[in-house]
Amino acid sequence: MHVLIIGAAGMVGRKLTAKLASDPALLGDQGFDRLTLVDVVAPAKPDGFGGIVETVTADLSAPGEAGQLVAGRPDLIFHLAAIVSGEAEADFEKGYRINLDGTRQLFEAIRLESLREPYRPRIVFTSSIAVFGAPFPDKIGDDYLSTPLTSYGTQKAIGELLLSDYSRRGFLDGIGIRLPTICVRPGAPNKAASGFFSNILREPLVGREAVLPVSTDVRHWFASPRAAVGFLLHAATMDLAPLGGRRNLSLPGLSATVGEEIEALRRVGGDKAVALIRHEPDAVIGGIVAGWARDFDTGRAASLGFRAEQSFDEIVRAHIEDELGGTVGG
Amino acid sequence: MHVLIIGAAGMVGRKLTAKLASDPALLGDQGFDRLTLVDVVAPAKPDGFGGIVETVTADLSAPGEAGQLVAGRPDLIFHLAAIVSGEAEADFEKGYRINLDGTRQLFEAIRLESLREPYRPRIVFTSSIAVFGAPFPDKIGDDYLSTPLTSYGTQKAIGELLLSDYSRRGFLDGIGIRLPTICVRPGAPNKAASGFFSNILREPLVGREAVLPVSTDVRHWFASPRAAVGFLLHAATMDLAPLGGRRNLSLPGLSATVGEEIEALRRVGGDKAVALIRHEPDAVIGGIVAGWARDFDTGRAASLGFRAEQSFDEIVRAHIEDELGGTVGG
Numbered sequence: 001m002h003v004l005i006i007g008a009a010g011m012v013g014r015k016l017t018a019k020l021a022s023d024p025a026l027l028g029d030q031g032f033d034r035l036t037l038v039d040v041v042a043p044a045k046p047d048g049f050g051g052i053v054e055t056v057t058a059d060l061s062a063p064g065e066a067g068q069l070v071a072g073r074p075d076l077i078f079h080l081a082a083i084v085s086g087e088a089e090a091d092f093e094k095g096y097r098i099n100l101d102g103t104r105q106l107f108e109a110i111r112l113e114s115l116r117e118p119y120r121p122r123i124v125f126t127s128s129i130a131v132f133g134a135p136f137p138d139k140i141g142d143d144y145l146s147t148p149l150t151s152y153g154t155q156k157a158i159g160e161l162l163l164s165d166y167s168r169r170g171f172l173d174g175i176g177i178r179l180p181t182i183c184v185r186p187g188a189p190n191k192a193a194s195g196f197f198s199n200i201l202r203e204p205l206v207g208r209e210a211v212l213p214v215s216t217d218v219r220h221w222f223a224s225p226r227a228a229v230g231f232l233l234h235a236a237t238m239d240l241a242p243l244g245g246r247r248n249l250s251l252p253g254l255s256a257t258v259g260e261e262i263e264a265l266r267r268v269g270g271d272k273a274v275a276l277i278r279h280e281p282d283a284v285i286g287g288i289v290a291g292w293a294r295d296f297d298t299g300r301a302a303s304l305g306f307r308a309e310q311s312f313d314e315i316v317r318a319h320i321e322d323e324l325g326g327t328v329g330g
Numbered sequence: 331m332h333v334l335i336i337g338a339a340g341m342v343g344r345k346l347t348a349k350l351a352s353d354p355a356l357l358g359d360q361g362f363d364r365l366t367l368v369d370v371v372a373p374a375k376p377d378g379f380g381g382i383v384e385t386v387t388a389d390l391s392a393p394g395e396a397g398q399l400v401a402g403r404p405d406l407i408f409h410l411a412a413i414v415s416g417e418a419e420a421d422f423e424k425g426y427r428i429n430l431d432g433t434r435q436l437f438e439a440i441r442l443e444s445l446r447e448p449y450r451p452r453i454v455f456t457s458s459i460a461v462f463g464a465p466f467p468d469k470i471g472d473d474y475l476s477t478p479l480t481s482y483g484t485q486k487a488i489g490e491l492l493l494s495d496y497s498r499r500g501f502l503d504g505i506g507i508r509l510p511t512i513c514v515r516p517g518a519p520n521k522a523a524s525g526f527f528s529n530i531l532r533e534p535l536v537g538r539e540a541v542l543p544v545s546t547d548v549r550h551w552f553a554s555p556r557a558a559v560g561f562l563l564h565a566a567t568m569d570l571a572p573l574g575g576r577r578n579l580s581l582p583g584l585s586a587t588v589g590e591e592i593e594a595l596r597r598v599g600g601d602k603a604v605a606l607i608r609h610e611p612d613a614v615i616g617g618i619v620a621g622w623a624r625d626f627d628t629g630r631a632a633s634l635g636f637r638a639e640q641s642f643d644e645i646v647r648a649h650i651e652d653e654l655g656g657t658v659g660g
């Protein structure tokens with residue numbers, strides 16, 4: 001079995017690669033023997049994998065690239081590659097080129113390969129809760145319409161539609177999963193408008209200050225990086241027949257306020273850690289966050305076996321175990 | 331004011347052209363003085379219009395065509411052009427090329443023109459209830475998700491998303507209207523799976539037989555060609571501000587059964603007309619029709635001033651007035 005990960009150098013891509021390399025049987029008793037890692041920056045080869053690993057530095061949207069990747073006839077493709085929300089908004093053409101054209105060229109390459117010789121790979125496509133845009137109900141249900149308020153969300157929603165149609169036509173066997181906001185993101189603070197949700201946990205846990213630009217009653221929708229990898233593995237191995245024609249779904253997450261997040265930090269790091277959060281209201285970020293989804297009813301994904309954290313304590317614990325060696329310094 | 335109609339040679343395009351030419355003040359007191367008609371087959375010039383009329387035979391998806399049309403800087407663009415459902419399903423590549431690429435190239439040409447020199451035309455885009463796919467509730471509400479079960483519906487749903495994003499970014503001022511099934515379609519019977527809804531009225535009204543391939547309890551969603559032209563004119567002139575970020579909407583229609591349709595025929599043409607309907611069940615058409623939407627709650631469109639027929643009697647009357655000179659022969 002040949003596994004292709006597109007977007008392998010990103011945070012989730014690296015974690016997925018490491019997990020798969022450490023335990024190939026996660027994809028079934030047969031495991032897999034070939035792994036192709038692709039990204040616009042060179043992906044690292046994972047440790048401890050006995051099969052063939054190929055790394056490719058490529059832009060999926062460049063002419064011919066998708067065809068080359070598909071020529072290797074991977075059985076399972078994780079399509080995680082995307083220009084993130086902020087950049088897709090700042091650079092309209094680049095966002096459409098990477099997020100829409102890149103995705104469509106991948107699906108088209110698969111279709112053309114399937115016409116040449118029977119082929120129907122499983123595709124796991126990471127979509128986003130950005131396909132939804134305010135106003136929405138308190139809980140967004142499985143039947144709620146997509147009305148994105150960003151170009152990124154638009155591109156993800158179009159990717160979902162293409163995935164469904166190409167699956168319906170039998171060219172590929174796709175599932176699109178709308179990830180919650182991933183928290184705690186490891187690494188340095190970034191400039192994403194959502195970055196503060198992670199910053200205010202990650203930085204104080206190692207004795208550094210973090211800025212909170214919104215009020216503590218802001219509610220949002222979260223899952224840990226560990227849960228995200230679990231979602232991808234489940235999507236890669238589950239029976240897709242129960243999806244019917246609806247190939248995309250909102251995944252479980254934790255709906256919590258910033259205040260609840262801070263109390264979880266307090267239980268682990270004490271008042272000292274919480275004191276490192278500096279409240280500096282930012283009207284621009286506040287405005288962006290006000291348009292984001294806060295809570296979901298994900299009955300469909302739950303009935304299909306997807307699981308996420310139930311509390312911020314679990315999310316913080318996952319971060320401490322996976323990123324900080326299991327303990328926080330006093 | 332310069333008006334561009336893309337898809338002007340189609341049934342709705344011809345009716346819209348004739349209506350506008352006969353009364354330019356329908357677009358406001360100033361009227362309009364220039365009309366460009368485009369289609370893949372040569373559109374006819376309308377009678378009685380005093381302004382400049384240009385007809386163009388062009389394929390919107392061909393390289394450079396969209397740019398040429400937009401170079402004339404039309405203030406109002408009706409984008410009605412599409413490969414219909416059956417053909418888009420039979421020819422995957424053609425459907426995507428015309429319905430997706432053609433639409434995107436039009437929007438891109440407008441964006442590039444707007445970057446060159448300020449420009450923000452109104453676009454009226456005809457979408458379709460094919461953006462919805464079973465299973466759905468008895469009435470599809472304004473917040474219900476799009477999960478098309480045809481490539482045509484997928485292409486229309488993608489057009490809606492692009493229209494919203496390009497509008498949000500300020501490149502154009504778009505509204506997407508999901509038309510009900512148009513009934514009674516004038517002209518010869520066609521092979522569309524939905525054709526029988528029109529055939530069983532139009533043919534018996536002039537003494538010809540028609541085939542009914544489904545049972546009389548089949549329910550569907552209808553509006554007359556006259557209502558469709560009214561929708562387009564309203565979309566062209568209304569204030570779009572109340573749409574907010576949600577630029578696409580399901581339009582009002584009549585939810586009725588085939589049996590109700592036949593009773594309306596009986597009231598006009600008597601038992602003699604009804605006897606011309608030959609019931610020949612067709613499992614394939616029955617299966618297709620079972621996946622179609624039957625009823626909608628279109629509160630949003632109604633509150634924005636869109637109006638359709640309330641009964642099949644009205645639909646039949648519109649057909650007799652507009653196509654048969656106001657009377658039916660005994």
